[in-house]
Amino acid sequence: MNHLLEHKKVAIIGGGPGGLTLANLLQQKGIAVKVYERDANQYTRQQGATLDLHHESGLKALSKAGLLEEFKKHYRIGADKLCITNAQATPLWDDHQDEVIADFGNEDFRPEIDRGPLRDILIEALLPETIIWNSHFEKLQPLENGWEIFFKNGNSAYADLVIGVDGANSKIRPYLSNISPIYSGITIVEGNIYHAAQNAPTLWKMTNGGKIFAMGSEKSLILSTKGDGALSFYTGTKEAENWLQTCAIDFTNKDSVKKWFMESYADWSDIWLEIFDTNESYFVPRPMYHFPLNQSWETQSNLTIIGDAAHRMPPYAGEGVNMAMQDALELAEALTESNFSSIQDALQAFEKQMLARTSVVTQDTLINTDLIHSENGLAEMLAFFKVENKDEAEIV
Template sequence: MTASVKNRIREKEIAIIGGGPGGLTLARLLQMKGAQVKVYERDLSQASRVQGAIVDLHFDSGLKVIEEANLTDAFKTKYMVGADRYRLLDPAGNILLDDGNQVKKIGFGDPDFRPEIDRGSLRDLLIDALFPDTVVWDSQFKEMREIDGRWQLQFTNGKIATADLAIGADGYRSKVRPYLTSIEAQYSGASIIQGEIDHPETICPEIYRLVDNANLMVMGEGRTLAVQPRGDGGLTFYIASMLPENWKETSGLDFDNREQICTYLVKTHENWNPVFSSLFKTSAHFVFRPLSYYPLDQRWATKGNLTLLGDAAHLMPPNGEGVNLAMLDALNLSECLTSAGYSSLQEAVIAYEDSMIAKAAALCKETVNGIRDFASPTDESIQQMITMLSGQTME
């Protein structure tokens, strides 16, 4: 790296809005290159909430970035050994596939190895690698103003910060994105109902044993049920199906009424094995999530002092790539910002955004094209899932 490039990045105040895996990874990579970075996170503290279910990192994205951040050894102490297993059932409860991705013994260094880690553990790992006080907690973004080429950031708690470069890493409901583009998300045709189970080992032990600290899927009758462990020992489940865009408004259901949603799910799954109803009956609450995505051809006018990464930049339906892609965004952005090949931040950000958007569009297209196979599975798509999870070669 030339002296001018070093000075270009080190003389700038960089603000990352959002302390998820993408934002924290970017902070780590930039600090390794001498940058001044602050991460503004809305959570009150590092321990203020459970981060959700497990996430798997991939060889050419998440794991690659972990290696670039010199965190592989730390990752190996935190990942969940064996949690990359899958068990696929039909609605009657018959096992169609068990531990299919363990056909061959694989581990670190194998392109097919996708180790799972609790989202909270991943966040802790990344935070521990940052300089003290890098993350500014209780900082929910409110608005920002551009003054003489710099950003003045305001948060809902009344605090104000300034930055030469701001990066929106604040997820699919990004409040930073509108400062860069007015392009809105569009509906994929599929939605999920999400539930949360606390203490499943005691309140729904049969499901707890079926999950066995790994991934459980049930496919059939026009929907898919997926169940994953949470970092605190609980379970998160998702029911995916194809629904009209206005379904929530026309269904007559109140998702703040737990009993009403439970009754609805038990009724719609009355032909399924009763064990699955125990999930609905013991869920602490329910959330309805339409699955949307940004247009594949999206592009905005680049600003040299503002950009996006992760879901804030390229929202797409869940496909196992979200965290991996956000971490890869972080790596690519850090490389562009510190590359001697660009004479200005504007050029560096243009190069990053062109690459980032193209990469995400290819993955999003594949996901949207296959959303019906997942959310409304047929015998053929179920067999394709079995083939994929078992590691077989599809003809």
């Protein structure tokens, strides 16, 4: 089949779910594609929390890549079960007792998978040596009609088309856009407890194979179990944009983080302090940013970005990975299955569609973010779930 990328070399910068999905979709069309990933190898980093994939985006992209059946073998049944509590850890809504139905044709079914296994599925479907590990991007330089790509290890590579999928702090994005992100007002402290059944037994039991969403005093705390026996968590608090520079917290020291948590969450139950009872953990602060809802840039003929590089947003709607995978699907279709006369025309149509779609999702995410961290956030969240599930129980 003839397409715009025939006899072209494509470079994808970033080996997360979005970049790997795109690589699979392009490779299926016989396109010469390489993924450049800064990790030393497939198993270098501890991957983050669980991901829920959505029918119209993440799952659709996997299906188009021919990987849905493989996904079904590895997703975690019941990991989407949720318990909502107040600051005192009192369960106020819990769907753990509901029957688990694997309904992949239902648009409301959002199966969960750990990031590591999802990444493995996508990697193993690629041709050998598609991923060039230990390739930490340094800079781009125009060469002929494409780009020479330079990496921090001293290597370089040529590509006719470069696609940046290198995350929220993308180094590719500045070659397209100088639009700065906007601080959401919320900063997350993300962490992970290994061997949580032993190291945080009370919280591990409370999560019951799924998630806990605790809210109170305009703060949040989300816990998620992982298939490897770890418990991931992230706090959500209202902080100044320069808080990391002024807070004097040593995030490599759990006692320093615990001191902050005890002060910030002073009216919360001591149950949550179990997070700090082990040295088998880590903490990473992440201020939450988003891009303007009306952002745009001038389309280039040989460069584009997708995923968080294009439209970063807070995590309070579970859309980040899904938008990245939908971007991958729509970009692959624009480049290989549409009747555009040039790569630039295809990119322009794709970028316009992507930015319109993710503007709506960003707006919805910001509404959720504000609601969760509002004075009446807990009551509104409970009302939403109880209406959704036609549950008439009283809020206690």
